[in-house]
Amino acid sequence: MSWRVVIAGGGFGGFYAARALERTLPNQSARVTLVNDANFMLYTPLLPGAAGATLDPRHVVVPLRAELKRTELVIGRVSGHDPAGRTLAVERVDSSPLELAYDQLLIALGSVSRTLPIPGLAEHGIGLKSLADATAVRNQVLQCMDIAESIDDPARRREYLGFVFVGAGYAGVEGLGELQDFAAHAIELYPRCRADGMRWVLVEARERIMQEVPESLSRFAQRELLARGIEVRTRTELLALSQSAATLSGGETIPTRTLVWTAGVKPSPAIAKLGLTRDSSGRLPVDRTLRVAELPGVWAIGDCAAVPDSSRPGSLCPPTAQHAIRQGRLVARNIAATLQGREARPFTYRTKGVVAELGRNKAVAITFGVRWQGFPAWLIARTYHLLLMPGIGRRLRLLVDWNVALVFGRDTSAPGRLGTPTPLEAEQEQG
């Protein structure tokens, strides 16, 4: 009987591992099953583009079935794990249970937004991690303008025209950059809002924005944001959030109905259900070959794994898509090697570069040590994403989207609660 390989999680790590296994394992030598909660992989770096309406939300996802021809796909959530019996428990999308026996198990369950115990944050804050989040944030911005436009009291109007992002890493800066650009375009259609003006505030606890890039690029990004009228508050924390205001550590209170929380991630809660040892931040410790030491045949990669960073001894790999992709490819090779009685190789990867888009066709980037900013950096970012996006059709769709948005501008309708239709009314009337 052929080997059974189970991959839990279809994000960058799990998807690239499955793709590499399809190419590495001889045909019919193993049955590879991928468990994911959706039938697509979200291409997270393009999420701000979907939020800012330069991209069709359908084009920032990779349909897993179309790209993985030899992998069996199970849509569901990991609900448990029997390490002794070597089975993974899954709850399928229709709530029915499924037990998946495995010889090799890869855990790539990724991360979710990490909140802090700040009063009001869970009730009033919005995350920016999923496609639903991106659509919700975009609709929220438009809905605030729609409401502000119909309010007569200028003081009350102000809270609908204040937008706060907390956390100035990639996600926060890119998300704010795209959305402010989108809103600056949309507000032209709201005469009263336009007369008042909007207020955009970026809040960061550390001493500068974008810790991930060198200080010179971080300064460039900050100058670009300031030039657009965006207020940047570094060394500042969110203390409390209500329906209509955010209170910051400097004592300042910002009237706002929209606070987007992008201050960090934590491993997926499903990790806790696996019965495996976790580190202090909830991740699964692995050795340099990406193996979970305590249990043979179990591997972990990506945001849910604590992977030693070979380029910075003593540190762990950062939770980026770049690292997850490389770990996915290596772990596929190591799983195949283990099945075939060969040695597993250690993970050695040095970040090749970083790119962060800021909206308005601007970006900052470092590629192989060279720093780029402005329009050239934006072109590099776009090219990079085009090359990484699987499927020639999807690449062309992205190109079409970008060029249509360049020519015609952004779309400013709020298609609202897509996918949650009003139920058919129960009715007694005879038609």
Added chain:
Amino acid sequence: MSWRVVIAGGGFGGFYAARALERTLPNQSARVTLVNDANFMLYTPLLPGAAGATLDPRHVVVPLRAELKRTELVIGRVSGHDPAGRTLAVERVDSSPLELAYDQLLIALGSVSRTLPIPGLAEHGIGLKSLADATAVRNQVLQCMDIAESIDDPARRREYLGFVFVGAGYAGVEGLGELQDFAAHAIELYPRCRADGMRWVLVEARERIMQEVPESLSRFAQRELLARGIEVRTRTELLALSQSAATLSGGETIPTRTLVWTAGVKPSPAIAKLGLTRDSSGRLPVDRTLRVAELPGVWAIGDCAAVPDSSRPGSLCPPTAQHAIRQGRLVARNIAATLQGREARPFTYRTKGVVAELGRNKAVAITFGVRWQGFPAWLIARTYHLLLMPGIGRRLRLLVDWNVALVFGRDTSAPGRLGTPTPLEAEQEQG
């Protein structure tokens, strides 16, 4: 002081009336306010295209603010009416109340799905009237395949691969045509489902499908559906619906998890809140000039109005977009005439033609008495929609969508519950 004109409803009728008023009324002579529950008009004839994934959902809506430069837009729902005080009560999107005083009031609140008191229909049926409905139906089809693919019992699998449409008017035939075409494409990615095959059933109570077109075109449409393996049950009614089966009047039971209800519409429930006389089907009776007789300065058009049909004496105008658009343009002229002390004109419109798309680049159409079918009819349908869609940018986006879909096929990912993000978790953990 300038006149106050209030339009309740921003569908085809209300939108075209507002546009015509902007062009007809001298600048600053009247303040025109449009009340709508969304900041866009849904271009309903393209809804099946959005459901079948040939069109980006964002491209089948018309952003009202972008198209109506001189109309004040209030996003909210009509909640009441004081005929004596001449004010319309609105509940805004943030639930706050608003009173709109008017000199002239146009009621264009449209229609919603009309159900019948069939056991299980309200609980398990899906409508196909809104953008949320279209996304939900599409996701439902994909989710059924995802589940079926992971089920071992062939009998249980069958209920996930059965799809039933009840009501074979335009909406039902176009919707089923597009979705079956979409599903036939998507199923190639599901090996087990493909081996089993799908079952698509169209149920119609009357003796033939598409009563709106002559019998020869209806026969063509039916032949086209049959050729694709779609089962057509005329003179058949839905008797009961459960989570996993539909029972038809012939005694037949069809295993299905997906029943789309497209058997008719009824006036928007908000009509009942206006304190005006309604006819037996809940519509507002108007005279030939579109005036609500009982109250001066109040007009009604579109699906919520009972408008005498000049081309068929004794009958009422059918609830189609074509009629709503013409009524919108005429009522704008009549409102302007009334304000300016001129005579209102009667509504005289003879249907110029009908088009119905069937998916797979096929359609049936009648234009000025000439009948078309197949690919030529499909080209006519596309051209017609392009000409009617307001905004050159939106027309080009539609063309791009259609051509991309022609070249690359349809998109088969299910972006799921867009716009309903998981709330940020309340959390005690210190980051």
